[in-house]
Amino acid sequence: MKLPQTLKSGPCTWVKDSVFSLEVAEQMNISVVIPCYNAAPFIGDCLKSVAEQTKQPHEIIVIDDGSTDASCQIINQAPIQVRLLHTERRGGAGARNAGIKVATGDWIAFLDADDLWFPDHLERASRVIRRTGAVAYINHYNHIKAGDIHIRNGKMESEVTGTGIDDYIALFRRYGHFVGMSACSVQTRHAREVGGLLENQLRRHDIEFWLRIIHNRPWVFDPVATSAYRKHSQGNLSSDRANAAIYGFTAFLRHRAKAQDMVSYDTVLKERARSAITRSFEAKDQVALRQSYSMAFDYLGPMHKILFQILHQAPCLFPVVRLLRLV
Template sequence: MKDTVSVMIPCFNHGHFLAETIESVLAQTKAVDEIIVIDDGSTDRTSQVASSYLDAIQYVYKANGGVSTALNAGIRRATGDWVCWLSADDLFMPNKIERQLEYVRVHPNVGLVYTDFYIVGEDANEIISRARSSTFSDRKTWEEQLLKTGCLFNGSTTMIRRTLFYKVGLFHPELLHSQDYNMWIRLAGACDFGFVPEPLVKYRWHKGNEEHREKPNEYRERARQLR
């Protein structure tokens, strides 16, 4: 049975990174079934960059509402069995989709599978470090550790069974930060998590993504409250 994959790329004023991000999906060793770019009211060149890929992507423009609303727009449009989230400034390694599909076919009980990742500079060829994600053996431990600590893995590394979003609900629109953390807490109670211990994403560290780290404890606590 063929597993279909949708990749959603929420983008707000990251037009200067967007082409490289889209290209990283197009370069997959296992082609995805659809790429959905959600422009969250960008005022830069995002629409122009996206327009040059209209033969390969679906482009959705919406008024600015934050990452959660952009992700929800992508989920509602997606048709794949599995949904991947790729931030518009991050990159997939070429075998990311292939390795995750191999994993879920061997572990059919898993509803979410994530990976390690590289932290890179503004130039994605500059690898700063390899980030190793946490892993636990059962849902109860996952829920306990998530509530005790924090996010534990990067959203751009995830592949999630699409139907689960309609079981636990979509991303909370009121969460402008830590919306991924809130989602992982809810999903931990609904499905098993799987882990591929390979760095299959490049997470780009640059000045534009530092703002949301100003009050991490406050953001995490709000995410816990809304579960």
């Protein structure tokens, strides 16, 4: 067997794209799990992207989470076989857990009802998983804005494999957040072993779930984008960002004890703590500010502790501090 050419960078292994001579692996059975809530404008295109996969899934499970629009009607009229489940507003994490519970495939590929896959998504995921022996797969993704797919230029050009949380943190420090549920595939038994997604982690449960899945297990990041994430413009964007930042900090805080490279992990926690409080100031959201100060302040670096102590007493200074890029 021809082995991949690798480069070492910290604890991660960077695998260059090249031609591999591989033994034929056992056929992968992939269950597609799609949570759906009031996604009538999008669910048809979502299912169409699954139907057009060059590698057909073992099954397609759609979990309608109490939709009040025409989502279920569109799903039932889809020209592909879909297993439709019903839950009552458990949220994205709860709906995915319902899918994890009943999935019969060896692997689960997640897809949101308003997102899309390119035709080779499942084929490429299965090929990379076989080659690397990973139990969790994530790939680069593009954005859908106003109905058009916008190509995001990824900073990573090569496939990256790692084992455990420390390897992920090393990558996160270089490139930031890169986990999206529509780009994520995991072994079904591991998803069940870790208890599925945390349903009280209302935002950023993708990161929290990923950190539990990869703890002491091999994972792989594929820089080739075969999925597209829809960015919505409605809603209070500042408050959304504040809540997402707070839950993002919480996701990392939950798993701090699992890290061995505590210096690197705490560096990320400091960055997430700063982001949570900064986003709350931007949103002018008093509830978010109280929550972020209560949870994240102790994890700030010394300089940011002083700055945010001042801002706590004189919030009118925030625009100046932000303009100077001090936070």
